[in-house]
Amino acid sequence: MAKALATTQALIRAVYADGAQAYRRAIAAQVEGKTPDTDWDAWEADTAALLLVGWAMGAHQSLHSAGVDIPKPATPARFDRGDPELLLKFKPGPAREVIRRFVDLIPITRAKWNSLIDNAFAAANELRQDEAATALQKLADRSPKLRALILPASSGAQPKEAPGIPPAAGLPEEVRKRRTPGVQAVARGAFFVTGMTQDQVEATRSLLAKAIRGDITQSVAGKRLERLGVGDFVEQATLATGTDLTAARLETVYRTNLNRAASQGQLDIVRDEKVQAFVPVMQFTATKDNRTRDTHRAMDGFVATVEQIDAQGINTPCGFNCRCGWKPIRITKAMAQGWVNEDGAPDYKAIQRHNGRRQALIDTGKFPDPGFVSG
Numbered sequence: 001m002a003k004a005l006a007t008t009q010a011l012i013r014a015v016y017a018d019g020a021q022a023y024r025r026a027i028a029a030q031v032e033g034k035t036p037d038t039d040w041d042a043w044e045a046d047t048a049a050l051l052l053v054g055w056a057m058g059a060h061q062s063l064h065s066a067g068v069d070i071p072k073p074a075t076p077a078r079f080d081r082g083d084p085e086l087l088l089k090f091k092p093g094p095a096r097e098v099i100r101r102f103v104d105l106i107p108i109t110r111a112k113w114n115s116l117i118d119n120a121f122a123a124a125n126e127l128r129q130d131e132a133a134t135a136l137q138k139l140a141d142r143s144p145k146l147r148a149l150i151l152p153a154s155s156g157a158q159p160k161e162a163p164g165i166p167p168a169a170g171l172p173e174e175v176r177k178r179r180t181p182g183v184q185a186v187a188r189g190a191f192f193v194t195g196m197t198q199d200q201v202e203a204t205r206s207l208l209a210k211a212i213r214g215d216i217t218q219s220v221a222g223k224r225l226e227r228l229g230v231g232d233f234v235e236q237a238t239l240a241t242g243t244d245l246t247a248a249r250l251e252t253v254y255r256t257n258l259n260r261a262a263s264q265g266q267l268d269i270v271r272d273e274k275v276q277a278f279v280p281v282m283q284f285t286a287t288k289d290n291r292t293r294d295t296h297r298a299m300d301g302f303v304a305t306v307e308q309i310d311a312q313g314i315n316t317p318c319g320f321n322c323r324c325g326w327k328p329i330r331i332t333k334a335m336a337q338g339w340v341n342e343d344g345a346p347d348y349k350a351i352q353r354h355n356g357r358r359q360a361l362i363d364t365g366k367f368p369d370p371g372f373v374s375g
Contacts, residue, residue, distance in 0.1 A: 023250050026132070055116060058263055066330070068278075271306055286299060296367070
C-alpha cells in the first residue's frame with residue numbers, strides 16, 4: 001500500500017509540474033505580447049485536476065478519522081482502457097490516472113463525482129480568467145525594475161527612439177489584434193526602459209520570457225544581455241526577479257486554492273450525519289513557524305462544529321498563502337475532552353470555555369484576515 005501511495009504522490013507532483021510549466025509558458029507569452037490561449041487552456045485543465053485532488057484528499061482525511069472502511073488504492077490501469085465518461089474530461093496521463101484513483105477510493109456516487117468535476121473545472125476557469133487578465137500587472141507591481149521593463153509607461157521611463165522604429169503604440173494592427181485586452185493594457189504606450197531602443201527592449205523582453213519558461217538559465221540570459229549592449233539598463237537580477245516572482249505567484253495561487261479545496265472536502269464529508277456520529281467536531285491547526293501570522297497562531301486549537309465553521313465563515317484558508325487547516329476530532333477524543341455529551345451531541349458551553357479568547361478574534365473581525373473571503 002505504501003508503494004501505491006507513493007506512486008499516487010508522484011502522479012500529483014507530475015500534474016503540479018505540468019500545471020506550473022503551462023503557467024510559466026502563458027506568462028512568458030504575455031511578456032512577449034502574445035495571446036497564449038493554448039497555454040492557459042492547459043493550465044486550466046491541470047488546475048481543475050489539482051483542485052479535485054485537493055477535495056478528495058480532504059475527504060479522505062475525514063473518512064479516515066471517522067474510521068470508515070476505505071478500500072486500498074487500486075492497481076494502476078492502462079490510460080486508454082476502461083475509463084468511465086467522467087474521467088474523459090481529463091487529458092490522458094497523470095491527471096486522469098490520479099483522479100481515477102480517488103474516484104475508486106472515496107465512496108460517493110458517480111453523480112456526486114460528476115458534480116465535483118464540473119465544480120472543479122468552473123473554479124479553474126475562474127482562476128484562469130483572473131490570472132490571464134491580471135497576473136502580469138501584479139508581477140510588475142512587485143518589482144520597480146521589472147515594471148520598468150514590462151510596464152514602462154507607468155514607471156516614468158521615456159523611450160529612446162531609434163531611426164525608423166515606431167513606438168509600441170504604433171505597432172501594426174495585425175500584431176495588436178493578437179493581444180488580449182489585458183496584454184494590450186500592458187503594451188499600451190512605449191515598451192522602453194530609459195536609454196534603450198525598441199529593438200533592444202523587445203530582445204530583452206524575449207530573454208525574460210525565455211528565462212520564465214525555463215528555456216535558458218539565468219546565467220545564459222545574463223551573457224546575452226551583455227551581448228545586446230544593455231547591461232547599463234537591465235541587470236541580470238531583473239530577469240531573475242521576473243522568474244522568481246512568476247514562481248512565487250503560482251505558489252500563492254495554488255496553495256490558497258488547493259488548501260480551500262482540501263478544507264471543503266473535509267467539511268463536505270463531515271456534513272454527512274452518519275460521519276458526524278463519529279466526527280462531531282473539528283479543531284483548527286496552525287502551522288507554527290516564523291511565517292505564521294499572529295492571529296492564525298492564536299487560533300490554534302479552536303474547536304467548532306461544521307455548522308459553526310460555516311456560520312462564522314472560518315473555513316480555511318483564512319488568508320492568502322494560509323497553510324492552516326481543520327483537523328477532524330473523533331468521538332472518543334471529543335468525549336474525553338468534554339466537547340460532546342454522553343449522547344454524542346456537542347456541548348456548546350464546554351466548547352466556548354475551551355476556545356476562550358480565540359472567539360474574540362472572530363467577533364472583532366481580526367480572523368480570518370481582514371478583506372479575505374475564506375472557504
